[in-house]
Structure formats: structure tokens, C-alpha cells
Amino acid sequence: MTQTIIEFKNVTKSYQETQVLTGVDLTIEAGKFYTLLGPSGSGKTTILRLIAGFSNATSGDIIFDGKRINDVPANKRRVNTVFQNYALFPNMNVFENVAFGMTLKGVNKVQIKEKVTSMLEMVQLAGYADRSIDELSGGQQQRVAIARALANDPEVLLLDEPLSALDYKLRKDMQYELRELQQRLGITFIFVTHDQEEALAMSDWIFVMNEGKILQNGSPVDIYDEPINHFVANFIGESNIIDGVMREDYKVMFAGKEFENVDAGMRPNERVEVVLRPEDLDLTTPENGKLIVTIDAQSFRGDYYEISAHDDDNNEWRIQATNPSVLNSRQGLTFDPEDIHIMRFDESEDDYDARLDNYEE
Numbered sequence: 001m002t003q004t005i006i007e008f009k010n011v012t013k014s015y016q017e018t019q020v021l022t023g024v025d026l027t028i029e030a031g032k033f034y035t036l037l038g039p040s041g042s043g044k045t046t047i048l049r050l051i052a053g054f055s056n057a058t059s060g061d062i063i064f065d066g067k068r069i070n071d072v073p074a075n076k077r078r079v080n081t082v083f084q085n086y087a088l089f090p091n092m093n094v095f096e097n098v099a100f101g102m103t104l105k106g107v108n109k110v111q112i113k114e115k116v117t118s119m120l121e122m123v124q125l126a127g128y129a130d131r132s133i134d135e136l137s138g139g140q141q142q143r144v145a146i147a148r149a150l151a152n153d154p155e156v157l158l159l160d161e162p163l164s165a166l167d168y169k170l171r172k173d174m175q176y177e178l179r180e181l182q183q184r185l186g187i188t189f190i191f192v193t194h195d196q197e198e199a200l201a202m203s204d205w206i207f208v209m210n211e212g213k214i215l216q217n218g219s220p221v222d223i224y225d226e227p228i229n230h231f232v233a234n235f236i237g238e239s240n241i242i243d244g245v246m247r248e249d250y251k252v253m254f255a256g257k258e259f260e261n262v263d264a265g266m267r268p269n270e271r272v273e274v275v276l277r278p279e280d281l282d283l284t285t286p287e288n289g290k291l292i293v294t295i296d297a298q299s300f301r302g303d304y305y306e307i308s309a310h311d312d313d314n315n316e317w318r319i320q321a322t323n324p325s326v327l328n329s330r331q332g333l334t335f336d337p338e339d340i341h342i343m344r345f346d347e348s349e350d351d352y353d354a355r356l357d358n359y360e361e
């Protein structure tokens with residue numbers, strides 16, 4: 001049984017003239033790991049602030065546990081936030097930081113001690129209670145911030161790019177730990193990142209945002225495999241995006257040739273964009289290729305070679321290959337029908353092209 005804990009219904013947010021959220025609808029179910037993913041300035045923090053009650057929606061409804069909470073003050077919401085810069089109190093030690101919310105509420109000392117001890121154990125900082133904040137590494141400060149937020153028993157934990165200040169190795173470890181913590185606690189996490197790899201690795205469900213709108217939401221696999229438009233395809237991993245035409249069901253034309261694919265339900269000859277992921281492409285001999293490409297450049301990436309090539313129709317291709325290729329050689333390119341992902345042509349980009357044409361005249 002899944003239970004909806006948070007809902008946004010047509011929520012907008014404006015500052016003076018500028019609209020920073022437009023018609024946001026979202027549904028958050030209890031006990032799952034959600035990620036808001038989008039570039040800087042897309043409105044991710046704004047959504048967290050609306051959930052936490054640090055900011056008011058300009059219009060629309062924000063529902064928590066079935067009740068409209070637009071007018072409920074922040075301290076009455078069962079939500080806590082882990083901020084991007086941790087926002088720990090530098091003049092308090094670790095214990096006092098974690099105890100902060102409970103101390104404010106007047107919880108008795110014995111209970112506070114018990115809770116802080118168990119929270120510090122949970123984030124693997126047992127024995128650090130008396131340390132001052134500036135004696136901690138970035139990763140340890142991050143854990144204190146998480147312990148402090150969880151000590152208030154929130155129903156929902158909001159995490160605003162909590163890993164962005166950490167170095168690569170620690171970041172990977174913390175991704176795993178946060179995911180594990182969420183599963184152990186069984187509460188809802190809403191995590192914000194601009195890093196698609198992080199989003200794919202951690203989430204049950206991703207909301208992809210751009211310019212104050214949610215463009216797509218779904219499981220990591222859905223979003224990776226079936227991006228809804230050009231922006232999402234590009235943002236979620238590297239893609240080859242090529243103009244094409246759906247001739248009829250299961251027949252798509254691109255790069256000057258017709259291919260069998262697995263999509264149906266478009267108008268005959270509908271204009272589409274075709275997405276092929278670099279890791280789904282293979283190089284072979286020209287006779288065995290579905291397309292012929294010329295190798296333009298390659299670089300070694302540790303576990304694969306990243307190759308750029310172009311076909312005879314002048315489309316650029318990114319290919320991840322296990323073996324190196326000879327520069328300027330002609331090779332066959334192969335892919336499976338199910339690796340051809342079809343997107344409806346993005347009208348807004350058509351407008352953009354039209355505007356560009358006008359401009360260029």
C-alpha cells in the first residue's frame with residue numbers, strides 16, 4: 001500500500017516580475033527516495049523551500065498528509081532540511097548541534113541524550129559528541145547535519161545538494177550511505193542534485209526540471225531509456241540525438257536509411273528525434289554495419305574508448321567502444337532495434353529554429 005504524503009497542484013512561484021516555478025504538479029509517496037534533478041536555477045531549491053515552509057507559493061495548493069498546508073508555518077511542518085552549506089552552528093559542539101531542535105522544543109535532558117547518541121551512531125559519529133564543528137572534515141560535518149535533521153523525527157527529509165562540496169570518493173560513499181539510511185529509516189527523502197549520475201544511482205523516482213517546470217518524472221530506468229524530449233535526453237547522460245521520420249509503425253528513417261525499431265503509434269511520416277546512447281553502439285566492419293562512419297577522434301576513458309565519428313549524412317556520433325579505432329578509418333556502426341529510442345519532435349525547438357532562421361535572414 002502506498003500512501004501519498006506530499007502533493008503540489010498547479011503550484012507557481014514568482015518574485016516580482018519573474019516566474020521561477022510554472023504549474024508544478026507532483027506527487028510524493030511515503031517511504032521513497034525522490035530526486036529533483038535539473039541545472040542550476042531550474043527551481044529545485046524553490047520547491048524544497050515551499051515544502052519546508054520557508055517560502056510561500058504564489059498560487060496553487062501544497063498538500064501534506066491530505067491537508068492543504070500553504071499557510072502552515074515552517075516549525076509546524078513535519079519536515080527537516082539538510083542545507084547545501086550544512087548550516088551547522090559553529091559555536092556549538094556536535095552534541096549541541098544535533099540536540100538543537102529538541103532543546104528548542106523543551107524535550108527533557110535524558111531523552112535528548114539518548115536520541116543524540118543514537119543519531120550519532122546512525123551516521124557513524126559515535127564518540128564525536130564533544131568535538132567542535134571546525135575539528136570535523138567536510139564529510140563529518142555533512143553527517144552532523146543529517147543527524148541534526150533526523151533527530152526531529154521528520155516524516156520527510158529534504159536534502160539540498162548535500163554532497164556537492166565533497167570530493168569524488170567521499171561523495172560516492174555518501175551516496176551509498178544516504179540511500180542505505182533512507183531504506184533503513186523508511187521515511188521519505190527528497191534529494192536535490194544537478195548531477196544526473198547521482199540521481200540515477202540513488203533514486204526510486206526522479207523529477208527532471210528545467211526553467212521552473214517539471215519536464216519528466218519516472219524511475220531512473222524509464223527516464224534514462226525513454227527521455228521525453230531533447231533536453232532530458234541530453235541532460236541524462238550523453239546521447240546521440242538525430243532527426244528522423246517514423247515512416248510507419250516499427251519503421252524509422254534517419255541518417256538517410258530505414259531501420260526496424262520497436263515504436264508504434266505515431267502518424268505516418270511524423271517527424272521525430274531519434275536517441276541512441278553511446279554505450280548501445282558498436283563498431284564493426286563496414287560490410288556488417290547498419291551505417292558507415294568515419295572515425296574523427298578518440299580518447300581513453302579507463303574502461304572504454306570514447307570515439308567521435310560522422311556518417312555519410314553528416315550526423316555526429318559518440319560511441320563507447322571496448323577497442324581503439326584507427327583515426328579516419330571507415331567502420332560499420334551497429335545497434336539493436338530496441339536501442340533506438342524515439343522522441344516526438346519538440347515543437348518549441350522548431351519555433352526556436354524558425355526564430356533563428358528569421359534572425360539570420
Ligand code: ADP
Nearest residue numbers: 015018020038039040041042043044045046047
Ligand atoms: P536551483 O535550486 O534549481 O538552482 P532555485 O530554486 O534556487 O534554483 O532558483 C530558481 C530561480 O529563482 C533562479 O532563477 C533564481 O535566481 C530565482 N530566485 C530564487 N530565489 C529568489 C529570490 N529570493 N528573489 C528573486 N529570484 C529568486
Ligand code: MG
Nearest residue numbers: 044045046160
Ligand atoms: Mg539550489
